[in-house]
Amino acid sequence: MNKIVFQGGIFNFNSDIKLKDYQNMLRELSSINEILITTDIELEFIGNYLEIKLEEKRNDYKNINLNLTSKEIKRYTNYASQALRCNILADTTGFPCRDLSNSIASSIDYQTFIFTGDLSKRNVPGKTKINNFSKIASSDELKTLLTSSILKIQDENIVSELNLPKAINSDIIWADATCLSANIHFPIDWILLRDAIRSIMTTIETLRRHGIIHRIKTPSLFITEVNNLCMEMTNTRRKKDSKKIRKNVLRKMKSLVTIVMEHAERYRDKLLEEYKTKTDLSEKQVNNFVNRLNNIICQIPAAKAQAHKRMISEKKINSKDKFISLYDDNASVIPRGKSGAEVEFGNELLIAEQENGLIVGWEFYKDKVDDTKKLGDMLENFSFDKLEVNTLVTDRGFSSKTNSKKLEKANIYDCLLPRNIIEMKESMKSKKYRNLQKRRSQTETRIAILKQIIGKQLKSKDYEYKAMKVGWSIFTHNLILLAKMKNSMQIKIAA
16 A cells, blocks of 8 residues: 655744633643644554545545555545544534534634644635544544554653653553433423424424425414423323323324324335425435435334333333334433433443543443343453453443352452352452442443533434544543643643
8 A cells, every 4th residue: 555645743832812711721632732743543544544534535436456545545635634633622622513513613723633744735725524533543543543543652652751650550440331311302292293294294294395395284283282281291290190191182183193193104105206306306315305204104013012002002111112202213221220310212331441530341232131241341442451441440331250259260359349248248358359340430430421422412313423422532542631731741740
């Protein structure tokens, strides 16, 4: 493959503005930039992207001897570098795509960061391009990049060059799991039926504006009708025979959603037949409308059955079998048993951190997984052998005899908090064990800090996009932490 031509920006962020938060932001960006260049993390990321583009080119032309041209290498190198830095900047600031694009356009400091100091031919990315940047690397590629970055900062030469603390190692690991909330409302059964009617009717209204007409009363009237039924359902709680009234209201909802579903099927079929002659829609737009309708139509029977079973038949449904969203099919019911969060709806995230707080491994789950099974994922996917891990610390949820045997086989010190109280008291007699478990409380804080970067809810509904967001947030979290460690060491040296 052709040699990568890439020169990292050699520059400093300087400003005469005497505002503390602003100066802290400049120092943080400057330190992150130095870390990316000194550790060759950016160069590795660019190299991986070039390998992907080379493979795509060879597959397109069906010629394994092709190489990227110098122009292609330059274009892909600039794209990958800008994507890496924009994703870091997005997680650092917390701005959505549109706001980030506007901020880059109005800030010379942000431009200096994402263009690596070369402002001669800057072209500020728009919101769509920034959104595309977030998809440049898969979750597996981001995990590999994370492990590589941890190994790089363990090199004594790099630690010395960056003025980082010497105690950056991963021999002791603290692990814990949390729930990342999905972008959905509380999954009440009859509200799901309302959502289905609203989604279908707003789609039909759009299709009618584009020329697809079929005999039907005004779509907004269906929305009004289901809203009235929702208000009636809400206002029956304190009435006499409220249970009977609520069942009757649900039956009306079920009848209405059945009618709406039939309208949706007719509009979908009519759209496929007549979009070329009666609309100005492209084939891609038509597919989007059809997929949107199909998604709701396919899930209506399950939503109706669940509402009937819970409200009319008054039967319980297991958490794993519950239908909680029409739009996010990978969100799960996560029992937490905590104050203010007895149950959460979303996806589980497992993280492992080292002593300084750097996250060395993560796993984002599509379905609910018991904590005892998560330890196997850590041993298999977190590169404990490369990181030379010799101690693992967790809470009681991970503890089991099987897991203890796995750790013994992997030659890792077992610091899983036992479920049995007698065993726990016996283990706590060891000073080393007690100190390690005491330090475990900081992992909860680490999770809270990470969630501030990720956000209160994962906005995407697609599992892979969620995993990408988590991967970028964890990578950025480590860079921010390293930058703070670096800046604190510089202050100590200056003092």
